[in-house]
Amino acid sequence: xxxxxxxxxxxxxxxxxxxxxxxxxxxxxxxxxxxxxxxxxxxxxxxxxxxxxxxxxxxxxxxxxxxxxxxxxxxxxxxxxxxxxxxxxxxxxxxxxxxxxxxxxxxxxxxxxxxxxxxxxxxxxxxxxxxxxxxxxxxxxxxxxxxxxxxxxxxxxxxxxxxxxxxxxxxxxxxxxxxxx
Amino acid sequence: xxxxxxxxxxxxxxxxxxxxxxxxxxxxxxxxxxxxxxxxxxxxxxxxxxxxxxxxxxxxxxxxxxxxxxxxxxxxxxxxxxxxxxxxxxxxxxxxxxxxxxxxxxxxxxxxxxxxxxxxxxxxxxxxxxxxxxxxxxxxxxxxxxxxxxxxxxxxxxxxxxxxxxxxxxxxxxxxxxxxxxxxxxxxxxxxxxxxxxxxxxxxxxxxxxxxxxxxxxxxxxxxxxxxxxxxxxxxxxxx
Numbered sequence: 493x494x495x496x497x498x499x500x501x502x503x504x505x506x507x508x509x510x511x512x513x514x515x516x517x518x519x520x521x522x523x524x525x526x527x528x529x530x531x532x533x534x535x536x537x538x539x540x541x542x543x544x545x546x547x548x549x550x551x552x553x554x555x556x557x558x559x560x561x562x563x564x565x566x567x568x569x570x571x572x573x574x575x576x577x578x579x580x581x582x583x584x585x586x587x588x589x590x591x592x593x594x595x596x597x598x599x600x601x602x603x604x605x606x607x608x609x610x611x612x613x614x615x616x617x618x619x620x621x622x623x624x625x626x627x628x629x630x631x632x633x634x635x636x637x638x639x640x641x642x643x644x645x646x647x648x649x650x651x652x653x654x655x656x657x658x659x660x661x662x663x664x665x666x667x668x669x670x671x672x673x
Numbered sequence: 674x675x676x677x678x679x680x681x682x683x684x685x686x687x688x689x690x691x692x693x694x695x696x697x698x699x700x701x702x703x704x705x706x707x708x709x710x711x712x713x714x715x716x717x718x719x720x721x722x723x724x725x726x727x728x729x730x731x732x733x734x735x736x737x738x739x740x741x742x743x744x745x746x747x748x749x750x751x752x753x754x755x756x757x758x759x760x761x762x763x764x765x766x767x768x769x770x771x772x773x774x775x776x777x778x779x780x781x782x783x784x785x786x787x788x789x790x791x792x793x794x795x796x797x798x799x800x801x802x803x804x805x806x807x808x809x810x811x812x813x814x815x816x817x818x819x820x821x822x823x824x825x826x827x828x829x830x831x832x833x834x835x836x837x838x839x840x841x842x843x844x845x846x847x848x849x850x851x852x853x854x855x856x857x858x859x860x861x862x863x864x865x866x867x868x869x870x871x872x873x874x875x876x877x878x879x880x881x882x883x884x885x886x887x888x889x890x891x892x893x894x895x896x897x898x899x900x901x902x903x904x905x906x907x908x909x910x911x912x913x
Contacts (some may be wrong), residue, residue: 499750503742525735529745534735535747537753592728615687616722616729622692641684648721 506552509617513553516613517560519602527563531556549619554628559612563645564606585627589618592651602649611636674704679711683718801827808833808846812861815844821859822885822894826908829857848906855897855900864891 515524534555535542542551601609610629614620622640626633630640674682682693682701691698706713746854797803805827809819835842838860849856862869872893875882883903885894898901 499746500743503739503746507739507742508734511734511738515732516729525738525741528738529742532742533749536749576836590724592724594728597725597728613729616726618687618726635703637685638785641681644684644721647725651725652721660690 499536502535502548506521508550509534509549509555509619510552513613513617514556514560516598516601517557517606518563519598519652523563527556527559530559532609534559546581550624550628553614553620557628561606590653596651597647603650604643604646608639608646611640612643615640674700674706676704676711679704679708680714682713683715686718687722688717690794694758700731702911710809727780729836798830798832801830812844815861817861817863818889822888823859823896823906824908825857825859825906830905838862840868850900850905853900853905855898855905857896857898857903857906860895860897863897864893871892 507528511524512530514527515521518524518527531552535552538555542548562660601612604612607629611625614625614628614656622633622636626636627633629636678699678883682697683705686693686698686701693701705715797807806849807858808821808827808830811833812819825846825848829848829850831847833844833846836858838841844861846859848859849855861871862866865900869886871885872886872895875885877898880897882897888894
Protein backbone atom coordinates (compact mmCIF):
# COMPACT_ATOMS: atom_id res chain seq x y z
CA UNK A 493 0.00 0.00 0.00
CA UNK A 494 1.39 3.42 -1.06
CA UNK A 495 1.92 6.14 1.49
CA UNK A 496 -0.41 9.12 1.32
CA UNK A 497 2.48 11.26 0.05
CA UNK A 498 3.30 8.81 -2.74
CA UNK A 499 -0.32 8.67 -3.74
CA UNK A 500 -0.58 12.45 -3.98
CA UNK A 501 2.60 12.54 -6.07
CA UNK A 502 1.13 9.98 -8.47
CA UNK A 503 -2.04 12.02 -8.81
CA UNK A 504 -0.21 15.32 -9.24
CA UNK A 505 2.12 13.94 -11.89
CA UNK A 506 -0.44 12.22 -14.07
CA UNK A 507 -4.04 13.20 -13.48
CA UNK A 508 -4.22 15.88 -16.17
CA UNK A 509 -2.72 13.70 -18.91
CA UNK A 510 -4.88 10.81 -17.82
CA UNK A 511 -8.03 12.92 -17.89
CA UNK A 512 -7.21 14.22 -21.39
CA UNK A 513 -6.58 10.71 -22.64
CA UNK A 514 -9.85 9.56 -21.11
CA UNK A 515 -11.64 12.50 -22.71
CA UNK A 516 -10.28 11.71 -26.15
CA UNK A 517 -11.17 8.03 -25.77
CA UNK A 518 -14.68 8.49 -24.44
CA UNK A 519 -15.62 11.82 -25.99
CA UNK A 520 -17.35 13.33 -22.95
CA UNK A 521 -16.17 15.14 -19.84
CA UNK A 522 -18.36 13.07 -17.51
CA UNK A 523 -17.08 9.75 -18.83
CA UNK A 524 -13.54 11.08 -18.80
CA UNK A 525 -13.77 11.99 -15.12
CA UNK A 526 -15.31 8.62 -14.24
CA UNK A 527 -12.60 6.81 -16.15
CA UNK A 528 -9.86 8.85 -14.51
CA UNK A 529 -11.21 8.04 -11.05
CA UNK A 530 -11.62 4.37 -11.94
CA UNK A 531 -8.09 4.17 -13.35
CA UNK A 532 -6.55 5.71 -10.23
CA UNK A 533 -8.67 3.45 -8.03
CA UNK A 534 -7.45 0.35 -9.87
CA UNK A 535 -3.90 1.65 -9.89
CA UNK A 536 -4.02 2.09 -6.11
CA UNK A 537 -5.07 -1.53 -5.65
CA UNK A 538 -2.33 -2.74 -8.02
CA UNK A 539 0.41 -0.36 -6.96
CA UNK A 540 2.79 -3.16 -5.85
CA UNK A 541 2.82 -4.30 -9.51
CA UNK A 542 4.48 -1.04 -10.55
CA UNK A 543 8.16 -1.98 -10.39
CA UNK A 544 9.59 1.05 -12.17
CA UNK A 545 8.10 4.43 -11.17
CA UNK A 546 9.52 5.88 -14.42
CA UNK A 547 6.93 3.83 -16.29
CA UNK A 548 4.03 4.99 -14.16
CA UNK A 549 2.43 7.05 -16.92
CA UNK A 550 2.34 4.20 -19.45
CA UNK A 551 1.08 1.87 -16.75
CA UNK A 552 -1.73 4.27 -15.81
CA UNK A 553 -2.69 4.85 -19.45
CA UNK A 554 -2.92 1.11 -19.96
CA UNK A 555 -5.14 0.69 -16.90
CA UNK A 556 -7.36 3.50 -18.12
CA UNK A 557 -7.69 2.04 -21.61
CA UNK A 558 -8.62 -1.36 -20.17
CA UNK A 559 -11.23 0.34 -17.98
CA UNK A 560 -12.59 2.13 -21.06
CA UNK A 561 -12.72 -1.08 -23.12
CA UNK A 562 -14.47 -2.85 -20.26
CA UNK A 563 -16.98 -0.03 -20.04
CA UNK A 564 -17.84 0.04 -23.74
CA UNK A 565 -17.80 -3.71 -24.21
CA UNK A 566 -21.44 -4.13 -23.36
CA UNK A 567 -22.61 -0.82 -24.78
CA UNK A 568 -24.20 -0.68 -28.16
CA UNK A 569 -21.40 0.28 -30.49
CA UNK A 570 -21.90 3.38 -32.54
CA UNK A 571 -21.20 3.25 -36.23
CA UNK A 572 -17.54 3.80 -37.07
CA UNK A 573 -15.73 4.42 -40.32
CA UNK A 574 -14.36 1.10 -41.62
CA UNK A 575 -10.78 2.16 -42.30
CA UNK A 576 -9.64 -1.40 -42.87
CA UNK A 577 -11.80 -1.55 -45.96
CA UNK A 578 -10.74 1.70 -47.62
CA UNK A 579 -6.97 1.23 -47.89
CA UNK A 580 -4.57 4.18 -47.76
CA UNK A 581 -6.30 7.50 -48.10
CA UNK A 582 -4.40 10.11 -50.12
CA UNK A 583 -3.17 13.32 -48.50
CA UNK A 584 -3.98 16.67 -50.02
CA UNK A 585 -1.24 19.31 -49.80
CA UNK A 586 -2.30 22.56 -48.17
CA UNK A 587 -0.27 25.75 -47.89
CA UNK A 588 -1.90 26.98 -44.70
CA UNK A 589 -3.17 24.86 -41.80
CA UNK A 590 -5.46 26.84 -39.52
CA UNK A 591 -5.99 25.85 -35.90
CA UNK A 592 -8.12 22.77 -35.39
CA UNK A 593 -11.16 23.07 -33.18
CA UNK A 594 -10.78 20.47 -30.35
CA UNK A 595 -14.49 19.68 -30.59
CA UNK A 596 -14.19 19.02 -34.34
CA UNK A 597 -11.22 16.81 -33.65
CA UNK A 598 -13.29 14.87 -31.12
CA UNK A 599 -16.06 14.34 -33.68
CA UNK A 600 -13.51 12.97 -36.14
CA UNK A 601 -12.00 10.73 -33.45
CA UNK A 602 -15.44 9.43 -32.53
CA UNK A 603 -15.80 8.22 -36.13
CA UNK A 604 -12.81 5.94 -35.67
CA UNK A 605 -12.87 2.51 -34.18
CA UNK A 606 -11.01 2.35 -30.87
CA UNK A 607 -8.24 0.29 -32.49
CA UNK A 608 -7.45 3.31 -34.71
CA UNK A 609 -8.41 6.02 -32.23
CA UNK A 610 -6.07 4.91 -29.42
CA UNK A 611 -2.83 4.95 -31.45
CA UNK A 612 -3.78 8.35 -32.91
CA UNK A 613 -4.39 9.82 -29.44
CA UNK A 614 -1.21 8.37 -28.00
CA UNK A 615 0.78 9.51 -31.05
CA UNK A 616 -0.31 13.11 -30.64
CA UNK A 617 0.26 13.10 -26.91
CA UNK A 618 3.94 13.07 -27.96
CA UNK A 619 4.99 11.13 -24.91
CA UNK A 620 4.69 7.68 -26.36
CA UNK A 621 6.98 6.14 -28.92
CA UNK A 622 5.66 3.68 -31.49
CA UNK A 623 7.11 0.95 -29.30
CA UNK A 624 5.25 2.32 -26.26
CA UNK A 625 2.00 2.41 -28.24
CA UNK A 626 2.57 -1.14 -29.47
CA UNK A 627 3.12 -2.28 -25.86
CA UNK A 628 0.03 -0.43 -24.66
CA UNK A 629 -2.10 -2.14 -27.27
CA UNK A 630 -0.34 -5.53 -27.36
CA UNK A 631 0.22 -5.12 -31.09
CA UNK A 632 3.21 -5.49 -33.42
CA UNK A 633 4.84 -2.14 -34.11
CA UNK A 634 4.14 -2.51 -37.85
CA UNK A 635 0.41 -2.80 -37.17
CA UNK A 636 0.54 0.32 -35.03
CA UNK A 637 2.29 2.26 -37.81
CA UNK A 638 -0.16 1.06 -40.42
CA UNK A 639 -3.15 2.06 -38.28
CA UNK A 640 -1.57 5.41 -37.56
CA UNK A 641 -1.02 6.11 -41.25
CA UNK A 642 -4.65 5.32 -42.06
CA UNK A 643 -6.04 7.09 -39.05
CA UNK A 644 -4.05 10.24 -39.76
CA UNK A 645 -5.08 10.24 -43.38
CA UNK A 646 -8.70 10.01 -42.28
CA UNK A 647 -8.27 12.89 -39.83
CA UNK A 648 -6.74 15.01 -42.58
CA UNK A 649 -9.66 14.26 -44.82
CA UNK A 650 -12.00 15.48 -42.09
CA UNK A 651 -10.01 18.37 -40.63
CA UNK A 652 -7.98 19.92 -43.44
CA UNK A 653 -9.33 23.12 -44.98
CA UNK A 654 -11.98 22.46 -47.64
CA UNK A 655 -10.74 22.62 -51.21
CA UNK A 656 -13.21 24.85 -53.10
CA UNK A 657 -12.58 22.91 -56.30
CA UNK A 658 -13.98 19.79 -54.65
CA UNK A 659 -17.31 21.31 -53.56
CA UNK A 660 -16.65 20.83 -49.90
CA UNK A 661 -16.12 17.11 -50.03
CA UNK A 662 -12.86 15.73 -48.71
CA UNK A 663 -10.68 13.79 -51.17
CA UNK A 664 -11.27 10.57 -49.35
CA UNK A 665 -15.01 10.91 -49.52
CA UNK A 666 -14.71 11.73 -53.23
CA UNK A 667 -12.68 8.64 -53.70
CA UNK A 668 -15.13 6.49 -51.81
CA UNK A 669 -18.00 8.01 -53.78
CA UNK A 670 -16.12 7.32 -57.01
CA UNK A 671 -15.39 3.77 -55.93
CA UNK A 672 -19.03 3.20 -55.27
CA UNK A 673 -20.03 4.25 -58.79
CA UNK B 674 12.53 5.68 -52.43
CA UNK B 675 9.63 6.70 -54.67
CA UNK B 676 6.83 9.20 -54.00
CA UNK B 677 4.37 6.57 -52.83
CA UNK B 678 6.76 5.26 -50.15
CA UNK B 679 7.76 8.79 -49.21
CA UNK B 680 4.15 9.82 -48.66
CA UNK B 681 3.54 6.79 -46.46
CA UNK B 682 6.60 7.54 -44.31
CA UNK B 683 5.86 11.25 -44.16
CA UNK B 684 2.62 10.41 -42.37
CA UNK B 685 4.53 8.37 -39.79
CA UNK B 686 7.40 10.77 -39.33
CA UNK B 687 7.28 12.49 -35.99
CA UNK B 688 8.43 16.05 -36.05
CA UNK B 689 9.57 16.08 -32.45
CA UNK B 690 11.38 12.75 -32.31
CA UNK B 691 12.02 10.73 -35.41
CA UNK B 692 11.51 7.04 -34.87
CA UNK B 693 11.80 5.82 -38.41
CA UNK B 694 15.49 5.11 -37.99
CA UNK B 695 18.46 7.06 -39.31
CA UNK B 696 18.77 5.16 -42.61
CA UNK B 697 15.12 5.49 -43.56
CA UNK B 698 15.04 9.10 -42.43
CA UNK B 699 18.10 9.86 -44.60
CA UNK B 700 16.43 8.19 -47.61
CA UNK B 701 13.26 10.14 -46.98
CA UNK B 702 15.14 13.44 -46.64
CA UNK B 703 17.03 12.79 -49.88
CA UNK B 704 13.79 12.15 -51.71
CA UNK B 705 12.05 15.18 -50.22
CA UNK B 706 15.02 17.40 -51.16
CA UNK B 707 14.68 16.43 -54.81
CA UNK B 708 10.89 16.12 -55.10
CA UNK B 709 8.88 19.35 -54.86
CA UNK B 710 5.57 17.49 -54.48
CA UNK B 711 6.80 15.42 -51.54
CA UNK B 712 8.49 18.49 -50.05
CA UNK B 713 5.10 20.19 -50.06
CA UNK B 714 3.60 17.03 -48.61
CA UNK B 715 6.21 17.02 -45.84
CA UNK B 716 5.45 20.63 -44.90
CA UNK B 717 1.74 19.90 -44.96
CA UNK B 718 2.19 16.85 -42.74
CA UNK B 719 4.26 18.82 -40.26
CA UNK B 720 1.71 21.66 -40.11
CA UNK B 721 -1.14 19.20 -39.75
CA UNK B 722 0.60 17.28 -36.97
CA UNK B 723 1.30 20.47 -35.04
CA UNK B 724 -2.30 21.58 -35.38
CA UNK B 725 -3.73 18.21 -34.32
CA UNK B 726 -1.30 17.87 -31.40
CA UNK B 727 -2.34 21.28 -30.11
CA UNK B 728 -6.03 20.43 -30.43
CA UNK B 729 -5.54 16.91 -29.03
CA UNK B 730 -4.13 18.09 -25.73
CA UNK B 731 -6.09 21.32 -25.59
CA UNK B 732 -8.70 19.95 -23.26
CA UNK B 733 -9.49 21.94 -20.13
CA UNK B 734 -9.19 19.82 -17.01
CA UNK B 735 -12.24 20.30 -14.75
CA UNK B 736 -11.68 22.50 -11.73
CA UNK B 737 -11.42 20.49 -8.52
CA UNK B 738 -10.67 17.18 -10.25
CA UNK B 739 -7.41 16.78 -8.36
CA UNK B 740 -9.12 17.31 -5.01
CA UNK B 741 -11.90 14.88 -5.91
CA UNK B 742 -9.32 12.26 -6.86
CA UNK B 743 -7.39 12.79 -3.63
CA UNK B 744 -10.57 12.44 -1.57
CA UNK B 745 -11.73 9.35 -3.45
CA UNK B 746 -8.36 7.61 -3.30
CA UNK B 747 -7.80 8.52 0.34
CA UNK B 748 -11.18 7.02 1.19
CA UNK B 749 -10.39 3.92 -0.87
CA UNK B 750 -6.98 3.63 0.76
CA UNK B 751 -8.56 3.99 4.19
CA UNK B 752 -11.09 1.28 3.37
CA UNK B 753 -8.33 -1.06 2.20
CA UNK B 754 -6.29 -0.40 5.34
CA UNK B 755 -9.37 -0.95 7.51
CA UNK B 756 -10.13 -4.22 5.73
CA UNK B 757 -6.55 -5.32 6.28
CA UNK B 758 -6.68 -4.32 9.94
CA UNK B 759 -9.99 -6.18 10.42
CA UNK B 760 -8.49 -9.24 8.80
CA UNK B 761 -5.46 -9.16 11.10
CA UNK B 762 -7.64 -8.58 14.17
CA UNK B 763 -9.91 -11.44 13.10
CA UNK B 764 -6.99 -13.82 12.68
CA UNK B 765 -5.49 -12.74 16.00
CA UNK B 766 -8.86 -13.18 17.77
CA UNK B 767 -9.35 -16.64 16.26
CA UNK B 768 -5.83 -17.62 17.29
CA UNK B 769 -6.36 -16.26 20.79
CA UNK B 770 -9.67 -18.13 21.12
CA UNK B 771 -8.19 -21.38 19.84
CA UNK B 772 -5.23 -21.18 22.19
CA UNK B 773 -7.48 -20.10 25.07
CA UNK B 774 -9.98 -22.90 24.53
CA UNK B 775 -7.22 -25.50 24.17
CA UNK B 776 -5.51 -24.25 27.29
CA UNK B 777 -8.83 -24.19 29.16
CA UNK B 778 -9.60 -27.76 28.10
CA UNK B 779 -6.15 -28.90 29.18
CA UNK B 780 -6.53 -27.04 32.46
CA UNK B 781 -9.91 -28.59 33.14
CA UNK B 782 -8.80 -32.09 32.14
CA UNK B 783 -6.02 -32.21 34.71
CA UNK B 784 -6.75 -34.83 37.43
CA UNK B 785 -7.13 -33.72 41.03
CA UNK B 786 -4.07 -34.90 42.99
CA UNK B 787 -5.67 -37.64 45.13
CA UNK B 788 -3.72 -38.52 48.29
CA UNK B 789 -6.36 -41.07 49.34
CA UNK B 790 -5.87 -43.02 46.11
CA UNK B 791 -2.13 -42.69 46.58
CA UNK B 792 -2.06 -44.30 50.06
CA UNK B 793 -4.48 -47.03 48.95
CA UNK B 794 -2.16 -47.85 46.06
CA UNK B 795 0.82 -48.04 48.44
CA UNK B 796 -1.21 -50.24 50.75
CA UNK B 797 -1.85 -52.64 47.87
CA UNK B 798 1.89 -52.84 47.19
CA UNK B 799 2.54 -53.61 50.85
CA UNK B 800 0.03 -56.44 50.72
CA UNK B 801 1.79 -59.37 49.02
CA UNK B 802 -1.35 -61.01 47.63
CA UNK B 803 -2.74 -57.76 46.25
CA UNK B 804 0.67 -56.83 44.81
CA UNK B 805 0.94 -60.21 43.08
CA UNK B 806 -2.56 -59.81 41.66
CA UNK B 807 -1.70 -56.31 40.39
CA UNK B 808 1.47 -57.58 38.69
CA UNK B 809 -0.46 -60.44 37.11
CA UNK B 810 -3.09 -58.05 35.77
CA UNK B 811 -0.38 -55.76 34.47
CA UNK B 812 1.42 -58.60 32.67
CA UNK B 813 -1.84 -59.71 31.07
CA UNK B 814 -2.51 -56.12 29.98
CA UNK B 815 0.93 -56.19 28.30
CA UNK B 816 -0.19 -59.40 26.49
CA UNK B 817 2.46 -61.37 28.38
CA UNK B 818 2.13 -64.61 30.40
CA UNK B 819 0.79 -63.78 33.86
CA UNK B 820 3.24 -66.03 35.67
CA UNK B 821 6.89 -65.19 36.34
CA UNK B 822 9.43 -67.99 35.73
CA UNK B 823 10.25 -68.31 39.44
CA UNK B 824 7.89 -68.31 42.49
CA UNK B 825 8.80 -64.84 43.75
CA UNK B 826 7.73 -63.85 47.22
CA UNK B 827 5.72 -60.69 46.73
CA UNK B 828 6.48 -59.47 50.22
CA UNK B 829 9.75 -58.34 48.58
CA UNK B 830 8.03 -56.73 45.62
CA UNK B 831 9.05 -53.09 45.04
CA UNK B 832 7.59 -51.98 41.69
CA UNK B 833 6.91 -52.84 38.07
CA UNK B 834 7.08 -50.97 34.77
CA UNK B 835 9.47 -50.72 31.82
CA UNK B 836 13.18 -50.01 31.56
CA UNK B 837 15.03 -48.99 28.41
CA UNK B 838 17.38 -51.76 27.28
CA UNK B 839 19.41 -51.06 24.11
CA UNK B 840 16.97 -48.31 23.24
CA UNK B 841 13.84 -50.44 23.61
CA UNK B 842 11.43 -50.49 26.53
CA UNK B 843 11.38 -53.85 28.30
CA UNK B 844 8.79 -54.82 30.95
CA UNK B 845 10.35 -55.43 34.34
CA UNK B 846 9.25 -56.47 37.88
CA UNK B 847 11.57 -55.41 40.73
CA UNK B 848 12.13 -57.12 44.10
CA UNK B 849 14.36 -56.19 47.03
CA UNK B 850 15.41 -58.31 49.96
CA UNK B 851 15.01 -56.03 52.99
CA UNK B 852 17.51 -57.97 55.10
CA UNK B 853 20.47 -58.39 52.81
CA UNK B 854 19.68 -55.36 50.65
CA UNK B 855 19.98 -57.54 47.58
CA UNK B 856 17.95 -56.84 44.47
CA UNK B 857 16.29 -58.87 41.73
CA UNK B 858 14.78 -57.72 38.46
CA UNK B 859 12.67 -59.87 36.17
CA UNK B 860 12.92 -58.64 32.55
CA UNK B 861 10.52 -59.95 29.92
CA UNK B 862 12.07 -59.83 26.41
CA UNK B 863 9.69 -60.22 23.46
CA UNK B 864 10.54 -61.79 20.15
CA UNK B 865 10.42 -58.97 17.61
CA UNK B 866 12.14 -56.00 19.17
CA UNK B 867 15.01 -58.36 20.05
CA UNK B 868 16.68 -61.37 18.51
CA UNK B 869 16.16 -63.91 21.33
CA UNK B 870 18.09 -66.84 19.86
CA UNK B 871 21.55 -66.30 21.32
CA UNK B 872 20.70 -65.08 24.80
CA UNK B 873 22.91 -66.56 27.53
CA UNK B 874 23.54 -66.27 31.24
CA UNK B 875 26.00 -63.57 32.28
CA UNK B 876 28.01 -62.54 35.31
CA UNK B 877 29.44 -59.17 36.44
CA UNK B 878 30.95 -57.92 39.71
CA UNK B 879 27.66 -57.51 41.60
CA UNK B 880 24.96 -58.65 39.23
CA UNK B 881 24.37 -61.89 37.44
CA UNK B 882 21.73 -62.76 34.86
CA UNK B 883 19.85 -66.00 34.43
CA UNK B 884 18.02 -66.68 31.15
CA UNK B 885 14.71 -68.62 30.87
CA UNK B 886 14.02 -69.49 27.25
CA UNK B 887 11.29 -72.11 27.29
CA UNK B 888 8.80 -70.68 29.74
CA UNK B 889 6.49 -69.20 27.15
CA UNK B 890 6.34 -68.84 23.36
CA UNK B 891 7.87 -65.66 21.91
CA UNK B 892 9.12 -64.53 25.29
CA UNK B 893 12.45 -64.91 27.09
CA UNK B 894 12.77 -64.03 30.78
CA UNK B 895 16.00 -62.69 32.20
CA UNK B 896 16.30 -62.51 35.95
CA UNK B 897 19.11 -60.25 37.03
CA UNK B 898 19.98 -60.27 40.70
CA UNK B 899 22.65 -59.42 43.21
CA UNK B 900 23.89 -61.76 45.89
CA UNK B 901 24.99 -65.37 45.60
CA UNK B 902 21.57 -66.95 44.89
CA UNK B 903 18.02 -66.06 43.96
CA UNK B 904 16.65 -67.94 46.99
CA UNK B 905 16.09 -64.95 49.30
CA UNK B 906 13.47 -63.61 46.81
CA UNK B 907 11.51 -66.83 46.39
CA UNK B 908 8.65 -68.22 48.43
CA UNK B 909 9.76 -70.53 51.24
CA UNK B 910 9.33 -74.21 50.31
CA UNK B 911 9.40 -73.39 46.61
CA UNK B 912 13.04 -72.35 46.54
CA UNK B 913 15.22 -74.15 44.01
